[in-house]
Amino acid sequence: MRRLLPLLILFVIIACESTPEPPATGKLELIGNWSPERLSRRDVWVWTPPNYDTAQTYPVIIMHDGQMLFDSTSTWNGQEWQVDETMNRLIADGEIRPAIIVAVANGDKYRRTDYLPTKVVDALPEAFRDTLLEVELENRSRADDYVRFMISELKPFIQGNYSVSEQPSDYFVMGSSMGGLISLYTVTQFPEHFGGAACMSTHWPGSLVFNDGVIPEAMFEYLSGHMPNPNACKLYFDHGTVGLDSLYRPYQAKMDSIALAYGYTGNQYRTIVFDGAEHSERAWAARLHAPLKFLLGKP
Template structure:
């Protein structure tokens, strides 16, 4: 055990030196084009206080990187950068472990992301077209050095705009993320809303429910993983790895999200079903649950006419496969909630914060 501990310590020291940090130092590197205003550091320890802060040092190479260091004897550091004297970064406090070198990519402008629409996006697997609705986070234009986790969501038409949403009720995903980022609850993310097609039921389902049929999930799965995701990774500044990629849906879209992540644990590190339709095909997903994969799953259901009993059975089936609630499985019971867009909009903050908590993303 002592040899193992020494080995870890040596490895950590080597990584710090390789990153350019001084031995025995806790270092933050702020990536931002600050110009003449410069970057200052406010912190809970050392010379950098919370009220005014001290100047970070601009590096010659790479450009637009500002560095500040504390002795690691001070322990964990809580800090925030400022642009000039007074513009404090938006979002939560950054926490640095003793001896760590941490790169951060802050922003200082208004905490409002933007949604754009990619129309007539073709699916060769399904031989049809649909829109993709892309939410880009607040800092996307302000800090071009930053890359982002990505959340893929079914029923994109319902996420951002009441004009296109079912029954005129949108999920308000953009407003919710803006709020959670501004208050330091979650990291910034890109959201890709994939519109449902007229063949929504077959596309989101495996074969075959006695009443509804279905069975095009294989083609839809390939559309998401082999067409949509590569396009997004080419077109936007993403963090493409599995730990930075999630998929989420509601009802049949939730059933699809869970199935796709179970098939592709190398692509998705998080997946969620809000009011998932686990009743499909006489509860086949519950009766024969997939083997445990290295994916964190979120499940929820409302307590009013929302299939809560089936979702609880799905949770129990996953626990039986080795998942641990609170670690790689989260279940939320929404008291009084129904199977509709309004209810999902009121609790979409739960999976968002579970998937992408503040400070979890690394460039």
């Protein structure tokens, strides 16, 4: 037994030394229940990357529908985007730059009126607009108010309390469905503040009630005159082929033609079709790596 003891101790030492360190993970914190001017109250979370260091600065992605991004145990459908898991993995693999995620909860029953672009609503035929406002938008478009909240309240708070880049090219917005619409609208309204947007399963019809093409027609008319400079903005789009996503292909083709006319190229613009993907948080989680690598990929 005495002869075996040194060998046993040596084995334990080697085993301990060979046990890999657990991978570093980011940190999620709730920074409060905000009450933006002219908007409903909503929670905002900030996720900081693994080994967050105030001696360096980080790019920022503002993401919509924040309550659906991190914790499936608290979502209405038991699904989540798995933002933290995907960010941790991509950072650990060296595929993206470490970044800070700002997750803004939607306004609950005001989600559609927060996310459907105000200037598009204003351009609709009067009778159609009035019906849309009454039936779906709680009698008022709030998208301009929501965008101003991000620019005038949220972004300055993040810059004042976190170690973030001061370069507009390091700020992005991301969302899905109606969140895709408001992400694109944000960079058209304030291109000087952002370096790009990722729009997943963009709900171009703009409504769940009216599907006669009136809203997307107004949307594309607006975009034809308000696209950001392609040399200073990256735009990512995708959609699946199942359920609601099966409607999006012709609309996305129109968006692609507008971007091409503005001079967007492959380095600054991307559209991907995911065959078999549906319109759900589970589907967006499965392909979240694609927009993150497009926006944050290392040169």
